[in-house]
Amino acid sequence: MGKTSHLECRECNKHYPLERLYFCPECLGPLDVKYKYDEIKWTKSSLEDAARNLWRYFDLLPIEDKSKVVNIEAGFTPLIKATRLGKVLGLKNLYIKNDTVNPTFSFKDRPAGVGISKALEFGLKAVGCASTGNLAAATAAYAAKSGLRCYIFVPKGVEPEKIGHALIYSPTVIEVNGSYDTANRIAAQAAEAYDIGVVNINLRTYYVEGSKTLGFEIAEQLNWQTPDHIVTPVGSGAMLHAISKGLGELERIGLLNSSKVKFTAAQGKGCAPIVDAFRKGSDFIEPVEHPNTLAKSLAIGEPGDGLYVLRKLRESGGYAEDVSDSEIVDGIKILAKTEGIFSEPAGGVVIGALKRLIDEGKVDSDETVVCLITGSGLKATESLTPYLPQPLSVEPELETVAQLVVR
Amino acid sequence: MAEVTVTLPTPLAASLGVNKEIKIQALNLRELIKSLGERYGAKLTQKLLDQQGRLNPIINIYVNGKNIRYTGELETTLKEGDKVSILPAVAGG
Numbered sequence: 155m156g157k158t159s160h161l162e163c164r165e166c167n168k169h170y171p172l173e174r175l176y177f178c179p180e181c182l183g184p185l186d187v188k189y190k191y192d193e194i195k196w197t198k199s200s201l202e203d204a205a206r207n208l209w210r211y212f213d214l215l216p217i218e219d220k221s222k223v224v225n226i227e228a229g230f231t232p233l234i235k236a237t238r239l240g241k242v243l244g245l246k247n248l249y250i251k252n253d254t255v256n257p258t259f260s261f262k263d264r265p266a267g268v269g270i271s272k273a274l275e276f277g278l279k280a281v282g283c284a285s286t287g288n289l290a291a292a293t294a295a296y297a298a299k300s301g302l303r304c305y306i307f308v309p310k311g312v313e314p315e316k317i318g319h320a321l322i323y324s325p326t327v328i329e330v331n332g333s334y335d336t337a338n339r340i341a342a343q344a345a346e347a348y349d350i351g352v353v354n355i356n357l358r359t360y361y362v363e364g365s366k367t368l369g370f371e372i373a374e375q376l377n378w379q380t381p382d383h384i385v386t387p388v389g390s391g392a393m394l395h396a397i398s399k400g401l402g403e404l405e406r407i408g409l410l411n412s413s414k415v416k417f418t419a420a421q422g423k424g425c426a427p428i429v430d431a432f433r434k435g436s437d438f439i440e441p442v443e444h445p446n447t448l449a450k451s452l453a454i455g456e457p458g459d460g461l462y463v464l465r466k467l468r469e470s471g472g473y474a475e476d477v478s479d480s481e482i483v484d485g486i487k488i489l490a491k492t493e494g495i496f497s498e499p500a501g502g503v504v505i506g507a508l509k510r511l512i513d514e515g516k517v518d519s520d521e522t523v524v525c526l527i528t529g530s531g532l533k534a535t536e537s538l539t540p541y542l543p544q545p546l547s548v549e550p551e552l553e554t555v556a557q558l559v560v561r
Numbered sequence: 562m563a564e565v566t567v568t569l570p571t572p573l574a575a576s577l578g579v580n581k582e583i584k585i586q587a588l589n590l591r592e593l594i595k596s597l598g599e600r601y602g603a604k605l606t607q608k609l610l611d612q613q614g615r616l617n618p619i620i621n622i623y624v625n626g627k628n629i630r631y632t633g634e635l636e637t638t639l640k641e642g643d644k645v646s647i648l649p650a651v652a653g654g
Binding site: 175 | 568570571572573575576581608617618619620621623626628630631646648649650651652653
C-alpha cells in the first residue's frame with residue numbers, strides 16, 4: 155500500500171480517495187493531500203544521503219509509483235546567509251532561499267514536477283498550465299522530459315523572455331487576449347473539455363504539494379529549525395499555504411519541535427488584493443480586474459488561495475505589504491548589488507516588503523528572516539532595462555579607463 | 562425568460578448525478594441559481610451561495626466568458642442563448 159492516505163477538503167473536512175479531484179464535490183472547497191504520517195520514518199540523518207533535488211522528500215509527495223517521477227533535478231536550492239544585504243538592512247540573521255537556480259530558473263519547477271509526474275501516474279496524454287510566465291517554462295520542460303503533449307495558456311503582456319523560454323521546449327503556447335484570470339478561465343474550460351491535465355487547475359491538489367518542498371528545505375538547511383519569519387511573494391497564495399502545510403507535516407512526523415513561523419505576504423501595488431483585504435481586516439478579497447504592476451508573475455487578480463493566506467497571516471501574527479514599481483526595482487538592485495543574486499520583479503517585491511517591515515519596526519534586528527527569491531531576473535530583463543544605467547563607452551585607450559577606475 | 566446553457570465542472574456534475582451541460586430558463590443569475598436549486602435540490606444552492614446569500618467566494622461564474630463579479634454579480638441579466646460557466650476559483654500557483 156502507498157504512503158498517501160486520502161484527500162481532505164479544507165472547508166468541510168470530508169475525505170476522498172486519491173483520485174482526479176481538484177475540489178470538493180460536496181462544498182466546492184479545495185482539497186489537501188494527507189499522508190500516513192505515522193509510517194514516515196525520516197530522521198535528521200536518514201535524509202543526509204538522499205538525492206539533492208526535491209524528490210529527496212518523495213515519502214511526503216503524492217506520487218505512489220517511483221517510475222512515474224519526472225526529474226529534471228529541481229529543488230534543494232541554496233539557502234544563503236545574506237550578510238551584506240543584512241548589514242544594509244540592519245538584520246543579523248537574514249537568509250535568501252535562492253530558487254532562481256532551478257532548471258527553468260524559478261520555483262515553479264517544484265509544483266510542475268509533481269503535477270506532471272501525477273499526470274503520468276493518472277495515465278494522461280496531455281498536460282498544460284495557465285501561466286503568468288514562470289510556470290509556462292517549467293510545465294513545458296517537464297512535458298518535454300516526459301514526452302507528454304503540452305498546452306500553455308498565457309495572458310497578453312507576459313514578458314517576451316518568458317514566452318521565448320517556454321517556446322523552446324516545443325509546447326503549444328496559446329496567448330489569450332485578456333488578463334491572467336481570463337487565460338486561467340479558458341485553460342480551466344479546455345481542461346474539462348479535452349481532458350488535459352492542467353497542472354495548476356485540475357491537477358492542482360497534487361501540483362501544490364511540490365511547493366511545500368521549499369518549507370522542507372528551509373527547515374532542513376537551518377538544521378531542522380524554522381526561521382522566525384518568512385517573507386514570500388504572493389500571487390495566488392498557493393505557495394505560502396503549501397510551505398506552511400509542509401512545515402506542519404515536519405512537526406507531525408517529529409522532525410520539528412514547532413512549525414510556528416511568522417509569514418509576510420508581499421504583493422505588487424497595482425495587484426494586491428490579499429494585502430488590501432488584510433489591511434481592511436476582511437475575509438472578502440476584492441478581485442482586481444486590470445492588474446498593473448511590474449511584478450507580472452504576481453499579477454493574479456483573483457487569487458485562488460487568498461482566503462487561506464489571510465487566515466495564515468493572521469494565525470501566524472504576520473503581515474502583508476504591497477510594494478510600488480520603484481520599490482521593486484530598488485529591491486532587485488540592492489539584492490544584486492549585495493548578494494550577487496539577480497531576481498525577477500517578484501523578488502524585488504519581497505525585498506521591498508522586508509524593507510518596509512524593518513522601517514515600520516515589525517522585524518527585530520536579531521530575528522531569523524528568510525526571503526524567498528523565486529524567479530530569475532533573466533526572465534524579465536526587458537522590463538528592467540529602463541531602470542538601469544547605460545554602460546560607460548570609451549575609446550580603446552588606457553588613459554580613458556584610468557579616469558574611471560577608483561584607486 | 563431567457564433559455565441559457567449552464568456548464569458545471571465534472572466533479573460537481575458527477576456528485577449531483579446530472580449532465581455537465583444543463584439548459585435552464587432565467588432572467589438573471591440570482592434567478593438561475595434559484596431554479597438550479599429547485600431542479601437539483603437546495604444543496605446545490607448552498608454550494609453556490611454563502612450564508613449571506615452572496616456568491617460563494619470559492620467559485621467563479623462566467624456569462625459568455627465574463628466574470629459576474631465585474632458585471633453586477635447575482636443581478637447580472639441573462640439573455641437567450643447565453644453561456645454560463647461555473648468553475649471553482651482556482652488560479653495561479
